[in-house]
Amino acid sequence: MNGNGNGHGKRPKLSVVGGGAWGVALATAAASAGSDVLLYSRRQHELRRGITQTDDLTSLATHARTILLAVPTTHVRDLARELGDHLDGHHVLVHGVRGLVARPTNDPAWEGDDLITISAMLREETPARRFGALGGPVLTEELAAGLPSVMVVASHYPEVIDEVRGTLGGSSLRIYTTDDLLGLEWASALVSILAIAIGFARGAGIGAGLMSAFAIRGVHEAARVGMAAGAVERTFLGLGGFGDLLAAMSQGNRPEVRLGESLARGESMESTLAKLGQRIEAVELAPRVAEFAERHKVEAPILNTVARGILARRPVDDLVQLLMTAPMSRKA
Amino acid sequence: MERPPIFHFNEQRADLQRAVVDRVIAEARDPVFLLNDAAYHEIRRLEPAGKTDEALEWRKLARMLGGLDRARATEILRDKAMWYAKDVNGNFDRRVYAFASRVLPAGMSVFLRPNVVAERHPLEILRGDAMAERIVTSGAIAHIRKLAELGTVVYVPTHLSNLDSPVFAYALQAAGLPPVTYGAGVNLFTNPVLSFFMRNLGAYRVDRRLRFELYKQVLKTYSSILIERGFHSLFFPGGTRSRSGGVERKLKLGLAGTGLEAFVRTSAQGRPRKVFFVPATINYMLTLEAETLIDDWLQEQGRARYIIEDDESTRLDRMTVLARKLVQMDESCAVRFGTPLDPFGNEVDEHGVSHDHRGRPIDPLSYVVRDGKPALDHARDAQYTRELGEVVMQHYLRDTIAMPTHVVATAAFALLRRRMPSADLFSLVRRRDEIVLPWQDMHDEIERTQRRVAELERREDIVLSSAVRGATATELLNDAERALNGYHSHAILRSREQGVALLDPKVLLYYQNRLAAHGVAWEGGIAR
Numbered sequence: 001m002n003g004n005g006n007g008h009g010k011r012p013k014l015s016v017v018g019g020g021a022w023g024v025a026l027a028t029a030a031a032s033a034g035s036d037v038l039l040y041s042r043r044q045h046e047l048r049r050g051i052t053q054t055d056d057l058t059s060l061a062t063h064a065r066t067i068l069l070a071v072p073t074t075h076v077r078d079l080a081r082e083l084g085d086h087l088d089g090h091h092v093l094v095h096g097v098r099g100l101v102a103r104p105t106n107d108p109a110w111e112g113d114d115l116i117t118i119s120a121m122l123r124e125e126t127p128a129r130r131f132g133a134l135g136g137p138v139l140t141e142e143l144a145a146g147l148p149s150v151m152v153v154a155s156h157y158p159e160v161i162d163e164v165r166g167t168l169g170g171s172s173l174r175i176y177t178t179d180d181l182l183g184l185e186w187a188s189a190l191v192s193i194l195a196i197a198i199g200f201a202r203g204a205g206i207g208a209g210l211m212s213a214f215a216i217r218g219v220h221e222a223a224r225v226g227m228a229a230g231a232v233e234r235t236f237l238g239l240g241g242f243g244d245l246l247a248a249m250s251q252g253n254r255p256e257v258r259l260g261e262s263l264a265r266g267e268s269m270e271s272t273l274a275k276l277g278q279r280i281e282a283v284e285l286a287p288r289v290a291e292f293a294e295r296h297k298v299e300a301p302i303l304n305t306v307a308r309g310i311l312a313r314r315p316v317d318d319l320v321q322l323l324m325t326a327p328m329s330r331k332a
Numbered sequence: 333m334e335r336p337p338i339f340h341f342n343e344q345r346a347d348l349q350r351a352v353v354d355r356v357i358a359e360a361r362d363p364v365f366l367l368n369d370a371a372y373h374e375i376r377r378l379e380p381a382g383k384t385d386e387a388l389e390w391r392k393l394a395r396m397l398g399g400l401d402r403a404r405a406t407e408i409l410r411d412k413a414m415w416y417a418k419d420v421n422g423n424f425d426r427r428v429y430a431f432a433s434r435v436l437p438a439g440m441s442v443f444l445r446p447n448v449v450a451e452r453h454p455l456e457i458l459r460g461d462a463m464a465e466r467i468v469t470s471g472a473i474a475h476i477r478k479l480a481e482l483g484t485v486v487y488v489p490t491h492l493s494n495l496d497s498p499v500f501a502y503a504l505q506a507a508g509l510p511p512v513t514y515g516a517g518v519n520l521f522t523n524p525v526l527s528f529f530m531r532n533l534g535a536y537r538v539d540r541r542l543r544f545e546l547y548k549q550v551l552k553t554y555s556s557i558l559i560e561r562g563f564h565s566l567f568f569p570g571g572t573r574s575r576s577g578g579v580e581r582k583l584k585l586g587l588a589g590t591g592l593e594a595f596v597r598t599s600a601q602g603r604p605r606k607v608f609f610v611p612a613t614i615n616y617m618l619t620l621e622a623e624t625l626i627d628d629w630l631q632e633q634g635r636a637r638y639i640i641e642d643d644e645s646t647r648l649d650r651m652t653v654l655a656r657k658l659v660q661m662d663e664s665c666a667v668r669f670g671t672p673l674d675p676f677g678n679e680v681d682e683h684g685v686s687h688d689h690r691g692r693p694i695d696p697l698s699y700v701v702r703d704g705k706p707a708l709d710h711a712r713d714a715q716y717t718r719e720l721g722e723v724v725m726q727h728y729l730r731d732t733i734a735m736p737t738h739v740v741a742t743a744a745f746a747l748l749r750r751r752m753p754s755a756d757l758f759s760l761v762r763r764r765d766e767i768v769l770p771w772q773d774m775h776d777e778i779e780r781t782q783r784r785v786a787e788l789e790r791r792e793d794i795v796l797s798s799a800v801r802g803a804t805a806t807e808l809l810n811d812a813e814r815a816l817n818g819y820h821s822h823a824i825l826r827s828r829e830q831g832v833a834l835l836d837p838k839v840l841l842y843y844q845n846r847l848a849a850h851g852v853a854w855e856g857g858i859a860r
Binding site for chain 1: 676677678688689690692694695696697698699700701709711712715716718719
């Protein structure tokens with residue numbers, strides 16, 4: 001067995017998959033924390049000391065016991081299947097993917113797709129069993145710049161949490177933990193949808209008071225949806241849910257927020273996405289989540305508004321109206 | 333084939349007890365705590381039960397605990413551990429096994445079919461052919477037979493009835509699989525009808541009233557050592573019989589988790605003993621205790637749960653009627669053996685090799701190696717076992733055998749709900765007035781249900797019994813009516829001129845629940 005996460009006296013080792021900004025930021029944070037990092041990417045990067053690059057999955061799997069996945073949702077299944085050929089039961093897989101994947105349902109009474117978490121998908125595609133997820137209010141740029149940041153790691157296995165803390169945590173990255181893996185994964189994914197609503201509200205010129213109301217109601221709504229999937233409510237109200245959304249609100253340039261703002265100003269989806277220069281996974285995820293909520297009979301007016309209003313390009317005034325008149329079945 | 337170790341059970345008994353006690357003592361971090369904890373719980377249990385002498389002894393012990401040094405405390409702990417080890421230790425009588433496995437089915441028919449006893453020559457009954465035809469076995473039998481020679485097989489079947497363990501023991505024998513040892517609740521040992529089967533078939537006693545750490549350690553260690561030594565084992569991971577009649581939706585696995593412990597321990601000692609978990613379903617056209625269980629389940633919804641001490645399985649007359657019914661019907665009791673799994677939920681092939689979800693071969697040792705060596709890790713292993721439980725539950729669904737009573741009850745309950753769309757569970761089942769469903773509706777709904785289970789079977793998500801596959805709606809209704817009426821304390825549904833009368837929605841709920849987790853029947857009767 002190769003790889004020895006946090007052996008005494010030795011530098012802990014970590015493998016990272018994903019040459020995007022997020023993957024490089026994670027690799028950078030790990031290297032700053034003193035880890036020996038191997039980054040898998042097909043593009044050439046200029047990397048700081050402590051990070052080596054490879055385009056070979058075998059080396060990646062033998063370098064360290066723990067592998068961080070930082071790739072887009074759309075690629076993660078194919079990548080996991082390929083990576084799975086190089087793994088065995090001793091590996092620990094931790095992902096920082098803020099999405100959910102669709103899978104054809106087994107329910108004879110429903111013809112749509114089920115939404116499953118990335119870790120559930122990793123269970124299908126790899127022989128590994130010990131999974132974890134990253135989330136919380138950590139921002140790519142801040143992490144990459146070595147600014148003090150906070151992150152959440154979730155796993156059912158205490159040793160996975162130890163591995164992440166041992167390889168990634170340091171004086172500038174504080175890592176909180178939860179055993180609600182599914183909850184953190186759902187929270188991360190749903191916050192990315194809520195961030196579109198926040199951006200839209202901002203673009204539509206909504207005042208600070210109403211904005212705060214949307215944010216709080218949005219988080220509660222996301223928690224109800226998450227609970228229907230088996231999550232714990234608390235997870236949504238903490239760093240991994242509300243914390244993540246607050247970060248999105250105060251940070252001007254989160255892509256989802258910018259998308260919402262630009263749509264509120266009447267720009268087209270295509271031109272906005274072209275301007276942002278990247279895919280926004282929440283765009284495809286939102287309608288699936290709306291469908292999920294409907295199927296599980298969960299009221300989700302804000303998530304629905306994003307999916308069926310904002311992203312479907314209904315007129316702006318209608319949408320403010322819709323948000324203001326959404327049914328109020330819950331107490332504040 | 334080497335004789336399974338269970339045949340040497342009695343020679344090993346003393347050695348086994350000693351091994352259990354040695355390990356419990358070696359791993360006891362705080363002997364005084366264990367004794368204190370045991371004393372506290374035992375005094376609370378024994379005093380109200382009037383066992384004052386035993387309680388007094390514990391009281392005396394508790395008082396002197398503070399002044400004991402570790403050596404003396406360990407000595408006392410050893411005595412106590414031995415006492416519980418002996419209490420747990422079952423009995424396997426080779427002659428009784430040989431006798432019972434031939435006679436068991438006949439034995440059942442003896443008390444189930446007294447009229448037959450009178451008519452036939454005793455030796456003919458002892459062959460047990462009548463019952464042999466009734467308990468149908470299917471599934472991965474040849475596969476499991478091979479694995480039983482490569483490692484220890486741990487069966488983890490669904491649990492509906494107190495008849496399950498004798499039925500399962502018989503099914504193993506009928507399938508040519510080696511016998512098992514299993515932990516049975518003490519209440520089964522005091523049950524006058526069932527105790528015969530429990531005592532001498534390798535069953536050990538599990539006393540659910542004893543909730544202190546020392547007892548749990550003895551029990552777990554006992555079970556682990558049996559698996560390490562190659563005793564094929566049987567656990568009902570649902571813990572108790574399914575109250576609702578539904579397939580288990582939450583598995584704790586509990587003692588079955590010692591299968592993983594045994595694998596890790598033997599691996600750490602350099603002589604890895606492979607452990608194969610076999611999910612299985614035990615399916616009945618009629619469940620012996622259906623009425624008591626569904627009553628208990630409904631009460632449990634109001635938080636009034638209790639351990640049932642007295643139900644249909646203590647009553648000879650009910651068992652007689654049940655047996656007569658089961659013997660009259662084809663495939664009325666069916667045991668299906670699922671695909672064998674390793675302790676990490678990977679499917680295992682006939683050579684004992686594990687494969688992941690994508691079919692890649694995988695060495696199960698890799699899951700438990702830490703710094704190059706296999707090692708126990710309580711938190712990790714508990715999580716592996718929880719995840720194994722989830723996989724086992726998926727297999728339960730896949731291996732459930734849908735029978736006419738399930739299909740017809742599902743159809744009847746669906747129509748009932750359509751008629752009272754806003755009614756909750758309790759108003760549905762407590763309806764006392766008679767509801768008559770029109771023939772055509774019933775007919776159509778049975779066909780619809782049958783189509784849905786057939787579609788599930790095509791996707792390998794369920795199995796249809798021969799009486800369901802290809803039967804007409806009328807045949808299914810007749811089968812169900814014949815089964816349900818006459819066994820339960822009153823008629824459940826009855827064909828009338830104007831349609832089918834539902835006489836007891838509660839029992840129908842029980843039988844429809846079998847198909848609820850499959851998404852075929854109403855889920856309101858199993859979920860909370």
